[in-house]
Amino acid sequence: MDIKIRAVHKHYGSFHALRGIDLDIESGELLALLGPSGSGKTTLLRAIAGLEPLDAGQVLFGDIDATSLTVQDRKVGFVFQQYALFKHMTVFDNVAFGLTVRPKHERPSTSEIAKRVGDLLELVQLGGLEKRYPAQLSGGQKQRVALARALAIEPRVLLLDEPFGALDAKVRKDLRRWLRKLHRETGYTTIFVTHDQEEALELADRVVVMSRGRIEQVGSTDQVYDYPQTPFVFDFLGSPNVLPAVVRDGHVYLDGATAPLDSYSGPLLGPVDLYARPDDFRVVHSDPAGLAGTVVETQRTGVLIRLTITLAAGGHGIEIEIPNPDPEMQVWGAGDTISVRPAHFSVFAVGTPANGTASQAPAATTPGLGTSHTVVESRSRGR
Amino acid sequence: MSATATLPARRPTKRAIPGLGPTLGFSLFYLGLIVLIPLAGVFFKASGLGVSGIWHVITSERVLAALRLSFGAALIAALINVVFGSIVAWVFVRYDFVGKRLFDAFIDLPFALPTAVAGIALTALYSPNGWIGSLVEPLGIKIAYTPLGVIVAMTFIGLPFIVRTVEPVLREVDRDLEEAAATLGAWRWQTVVRVIAPAVFPSVVTGFALAFARAVGEYGSVIFIAGNFPLVSEIAPLLIIIKLEEFDYQGATAVAATMLVISFVLLLIVNLLQAWVRKRS
Numbered sequence A: 001m002d003i004k005i006r007a008v009h010k011h012y013g014s015f016h017a018l019r020g021i022d023l024d025i026e027s028g029e030l031l032a033l034l035g036p037s038g039s040g041k042t043t044l045l046r047a048i049a050g051l052e053p054l055d056a057g058q059v060l061f062g063d064i065d066a067t068s069l070t071v072q073d074r075k076v077g078f079v080f081q082q083y084a085l086f087k088h089m090t091v092f093d094n095v096a097f098g099l100t101v102r103p104k105h106e107r108p109s110t111s112e113i114a115k116r117v118g119d120l121l122e123l124v125q126l127g128g129l130e131k132r133y134p135a136q137l138s139g140g141q142k143q144r145v146a147l148a149r150a151l152a153i154e155p156r157v158l159l160l161d162e163p164f165g166a167l168d169a170k171v172r173k174d175l176r177r178w179l180r181k182l183h184r185e186t187g188y189t190t191i192f193v194t195h196d197q198e199e200a201l202e203l204a205d206r207v208v209v210m211s212r213g214r215i216e217q218v219g220s221t222d223q224v225y226d227y228p229q230t231p232f233v234f235d236f237l238g239s240p241n242v243l244p245a246v247v248r249d250g251h252v253y254l255d256g257a258t259a260p261l262d263s264y265s266g267p268l269l270g271p272v273d274l275y276a277r278p279d280d281f282r283v284v285h286s287d288p289a290g291l292a293g294t295v296v297e298t299q300r301t302g303v304l305i306r307l308t309i310t311l312a313a314g315g316h317g318i319e320i321e322i323p324n325p326d327p328e329m330q331v332w333g334a335g336d337t338i339s340v341r342p343a344h345f346s347v348f349a350v351g352t353p354a355n356g357t358a359s360q361a362p363a364a365t366t367p368g369l370g371t372s373h374t375v376v377e378s379r380s381r382g383r
Numbered sequence B: 001m002s003a004t005a006t007l008p009a010r011r012p013t014k015r016a017i018p019g020l021g022p023t024l025g026f027s028l029f030y031l032g033l034i035v036l037i038p039l040a041g042v043f044f045k046a047s048g049l050g051v052s053g054i055w056h057v058i059t060s061e062r063v064l065a066a067l068r069l070s071f072g073a074a075l076i077a078a079l080i081n082v083v084f085g086s087i088v089a090w091v092f093v094r095y096d097f098v099g100k101r102l103f104d105a106f107i108d109l110p111f112a113l114p115t116a117v118a119g120i121a122l123t124a125l126y127s128p129n130g131w132i133g134s135l136v137e138p139l140g141i142k143i144a145y146t147p148l149g150v151i152v153a154m155t156f157i158g159l160p161f162i163v164r165t166v167e168p169v170l171r172e173v174d175r176d177l178e179e180a181a182a183t184l185g186a187w188r189w190q191t192v193v194r195v196i197a198p199a200v201f202p203s204v205v206t207g208f209a210l211a212f213a214r215a216v217g218e219y220g221s222v223i224f225i226a227g228n229f230p231l232v233s234e235i236a237p238l239l240i241i242i243k244l245e246e247f248d249y250q251g252a253t254a255v256a257a258t259m260l261v262i263s264f265v266l267l268l269i270v271n272l273l274q275a276w277v278r279k280r281s
Helices: A041-049 A091-100 A110-123 A139-152 A169-186 A197-203 A221-226 A231-236 B020-047 B050-058 B061-094 B100-107 B115-126 B131-139 B147-172 B175-183 B188-217 B220-226 B236-245 B249-280
Strands: A003-012 A015-025 A030-034 A056-061 A076-079 A157-161 A190-194 A206-211 A214-220 A241-248 A251-254 A270-276 A281-283 A291-301 A304-311 A317-323 A337-342 A344-349 A379-381
Touching: A003 A041, A015 A041, A015 A214, A030 A041, A030 A197, A041 A076, A041 A157, A041 A190, A041 A206, A076 A139, A076 B175, A091 A110, A091 A139, A110 A139, A110 A169, A139 A157, A139 A169, A169 A197, A190 A197, A197 A221, A206 A221, A206 A231, A214 A221, A214 A231, A231 A270, A231 A344, A241 A317, A251 A270, A281 A317, A291 A317, A304 A337, B020 B050, B020 B249, B050 B061, B050 B249, B061 B100, B061 B147, B061 B188, B061 B236, B061 B249, B100 B147, B115 B131, B115 B147, B115 B220, B147 B188, B147 B220, B175 B188, B188 B249, B220 B236, B236 B249
Parallel strands: A030 A190, A030 A206, A076 A157, A157 A190
Antiparallel strands: A003 A015, A003 A056, A206 A214, A241 A251, A241 A270, A270 A344, A281 A337, A291 A304, A291 A337, A304 A317, A344 A379
């Protein structure tokens, strides 16, 4: 079932939790709502389920206006963060609940229910645990019971609120992979909420990045990671270095460099902020477009080595990650001089708050920063 | 053999939490001193009558009527409180309203009020010329000086037991559970019956047992409103007092011992019921 969300607004008292959300979700899609706490992602999920009444806007399930349907009639499968299993019921009764509460003429027969529940428990790999109570299950098992319970009603859409939030790292990894497989097999339109960018990128087909009640960017995992449209998205999907740079004569120059880094055709002119992730940097030798600096600290992070560098020009500190061992077999130590240049980067107007509203609307929500809030997207691929 | 010689002299304790011996010993001693010995005294005194003597006392029409009233009215009062006390607890947990704290404090008043005060207040209200009593009298209903009055007094003193035992448990029932039930298609009443009620049921049973026990033992507030007509509105504790005043000590203890046995059996049943409920969840 495809879902359309139109101009949805939600207030909690004076707090504007959703500020005009428009979103189209395709049938069978696995979509992540990604954002920090307070970004409105869970509110949006609950709004789709009908658990939060809306102040304005519409939610459409296919051609049906869901806004006029009650929670009970929406037929959404909702998996709660803390699972919300019924403690006094067995696993079987939990999964069967959605079927047994149906009015008599719609309710499947007892044997049909038993078969459906059995099939679902096989699907979530919990066959044989029908008689257990939730207290006798591990976190991962509870999660899967909650999922089976949600699937039992053959929902129009499956909604998961921080599905792996309460699990430890190892279980989380396994469940992620398993959920992806389950989605492939069942084909339910699935929306999940997460604050973990890695989880969103690994699991979803498309990612919706949210901040302060607005959608910052919607795109495939590749699009949002490689072409972040706003400093916020860039900041949230990784911890970028922000370097001062200048746009002139159709080129981008790093402050302190003598040659242009790349050509530039966007609308910005003059000083800009240049965003680049630690792994976007390359070590160079006497490149006039690059920047010289001194290594302050080195730290091994698995296959990469992270170098903390103080730049000669301006004294900025940046962090870069390079393969270890360095292809040039150089072993870096504190005090070494080094020259680097970003291979991939984005430029944004100076002072656009990375953790704020990168607002396209003229109504600036963070007065006092003085600079333009107009965000211009330009992701240049160097080399 | 030589290896055993090197074992430490001190015997390793089997349990991780130490102190079972002294604490269990103290508990039993305390229970014996405060509860069991005085109760044993009741049986000892009553035994002076002999089995047939006790049987004669407790099967007398007046004693049977008193016992029936005490336990019957207590049962009805506790059941009334189960229904309305649970609703009060629900309101306190789920809704915010002006004066909530004040109401909250009022709930505990029956705990603290001297029972005679409660009795006098209730009698003034429910007697045929009281505010409520005068309202229902034209309908042919008499509350004060009838078994109905006994039930009213017992309901009054039992309310906080239900509210205070159900309230914290109800607070623990997550909103999530209700929302989960709703997304699965359950309507409000289905959620209440199938999700919320089972979760709070053990605490309701506890509250019922406490309210019932208190009502059986209640004396002060009941005797004012009951009117104390033998065979009609005379409660067993009052009958014990009457027998004592007539210097019929053995008769009094015979009735007391009977009450004790019945109460104990009923509370035991409630406890077993609770253990059974708890095992299921």
